[in-house]
Amino acid sequence: MKKKIFGVHDDNTLRQFKNCLRTGQVAGGVLCADGHYGYSQPVGGVVVYDGQISPSGVGYDIACGNKAVRTNLKLADIEKDIPRIMDEIASSISFGFGRKNKEKVDHEVFDDPDWAVYQEIGKQEHDRLKKLAKDQLGTVGAGNHYVDLLVEKETGAVWVANHFGSRGFGHKTASGFLNLAIGRDFDDRAPGESMEQAPTLIDMDSELGDLYYRAMTLSGKYAYAGRDYVMDEVLSILGATSEFEVHNHHNYAWKETHFGKEYIVVRKGATPSAPGQMGFIGGSMGDISVIVRGKENEANADAFYSTVHGAGRIMSRTEAAGRMNWKTRTRRGGKITQERMDQAIKKYGVELRGGGTDESPFVYRKLRDVLEAHKETIDVLHVLKPVGVCMAGANEYDPFKD
Numbered sequence: 001m002k003k004k005i006f007g008v009h010d011d012n013t014l015r016q017f018k019n020c021l022r023t024g025q026v027a028g029g030v031l032c033a034d035g036h037y038g039y040s041q042p043v044g045g046v047v048v049y050d051g052q053i054s055p056s057g058v059g060y061d062i063a064c065g066n067k068a069v070r071t072n073l074k075l076a077d078i079e080k081d082i083p084r085i086m087d088e089i090a091s092s093i094s095f096g097f098g099r100k101n102k103e104k105v106d107h108e109v110f111d112d113p114d115w116a117v118y119q120e121i122g123k124q125e126h127d128r129l130k131k132l133a134k135d136q137l138g139t140v141g142a143g144n145h146y147v148d149l150l151v152e153k154e155t156g157a158v159w160v161a162n163h164f165g166s167r168g169f170g171h172k173t174a175s176g177f178l179n180l181a182i183g184r185d186f187d188d189r190a191p192g193e194s195m196e197q198a199p200t201l202i203d204m205d206s207e208l209g210d211l212y213y214r215a216m217t218l219s220g221k222y223a224y225a226g227r228d229y230v231m232d233e234v235l236s237i238l239g240a241t242s243e244f245e246v247h248n249h250h251n252y253a254w255k256e257t258h259f260g261k262e263y264i265v266v267r268k269g270a271t272p273s274a275p276g277q278m279g280f281i282g283g284s285m286g287d288i289s290v291i292v293r294g295k296e297n298e299a300n301a302d303a304f305y306s307t308v309h310g311a312g313r314i315m316s317r318t319e320a321a322g323r324m325n326w327k328t329r330t331r332r333g334g335k336i337t338q339e340r341m342d343q344a345i346k347k348y349g350v351e352l353r354g355g356g357t358d359e360s361p362f363v364y365r366k367l368r369d370v371l372e373a374h375k376e377t378i379d380v381l382h383v384l385k386p387v388g389v390c391m392a393g394a395n396e397y398d399p400f401k402d
Contacts, residue, residue, distance in 0.1 A: 007033025007373040013042050024201045025050040033373035034312025043269035046306045056200040057266035060174045063223035064165030065249035068280035071240035073158040075151045086388045090353040094139040095392040105137045109225045114218040133169040138229035140164045142392040149388035160234050166219040177212045246280045250309035273307040283311045285389045286348040286361030291382040300377040311367040317358035356394030
């Protein structure tokens with residue numbers, strides 16, 4: 001079995017990664033330098049299966065990922081207008097848990113033949129999930145999901161990036177298949193899984209494995225459609241056109257060939273980095289983001305062509321912001337004050353809309369540090385600095401487990 005650990009990790013993360021490698025038909029694994037403790041599989045963890053797929057490894061936010069676009073604008077074109085632009089992004093795009101898009105979006109993804117998966121589960125389940133998907137297409141969600149305006153330091157080019165996945169549709173798909181995998185009904189209440197729970201595995205040659213893979217693939221197409229829609233909205237606000245695009249998932253399972261054999265590669269919070277493949281990796285709201293490209297070498301092959309998806313969390317949401325009382329909507333405790341966060345964001349020159357102390361720069365590693373750990377496997381092509389960040393409000397409920 002091939003395995004590779006990049007960077008330094010706490011004991012919980014390392015134990016969880018080793019547990020994943022011991023469960024099922026595992027051919028190898030990677031723990032990326034941004035890795036941290038997650039549900040069942042570490043975020044930043046990659047597990048390579050022979051003939052199996054792990055819906056718990058893919059996680060609840062199926063096909064979460066990034067789209068980044070270099071526009072035809074320079075910083076000088078928008079510099080004086082950034083506060084108004086960020087106001088318009090915040091008011092035009094729906095941020096937050098459970099939000100519906102203000103406009104109905106018609107998209108070819110709703111004609112995809114894999115909606116038949118949900119018909120096989122039941123007409124009610126199909127109709128309910130398809131309606132939810134239609135209502136939420138083009139919404140961003142809560143947690144660490146965002147829309148960023150960035151500037152390339154060397155050229156002054158303005159970039160736009162977004163980060164989110166398949167929204168409530170993907171979350172309910174994940175919950176449903178995790179239920180089916182343990183003999184429960186699709187719509188049963190999720191049984192409150194433990195972070196320490198072993199991966200839930202499904203054989204790919206089983207009927208359930210086929211259904212899950214098709215549902216996951218549809219969730220992936222839906223996530224792409226949502227990120228495309230939001231990107232087009234922001235470009236319209238800017239009056240800009242796209243000159244170059246990078247778009248990929250980082251919570252997903254791929255059929256890939258490694259060392260002459262086809263495997264299922266489950267990446268939870270890890271970016272594919274095949275030779276020549278590009279990816280966008282976002283730092284915190286007070287740090288750089290980058291465009292990277294996978295190297296064609298043995299080190300990258302040994303990493304199963306996988307790299308980081310972000311800077312990596314080093315402080316939990318509760319530790320950073322304090323414990324939330326949802327009745328009074330107030331927090332107690334917390335290591336990061338609003339004042340400390342505001343000062344850091346102002347000093348870094350970011351126009352922020354939304355975002356709480358649980359997403360402050362202090363809860364993440366420095367992106368340069370995690371990239372340094374992967375320097376043998378990826379090239380950094382573009383270094384981008386955020387000038388505008390838009391997220392859900394500070395006290396939005398975040399249902400995702402990783």
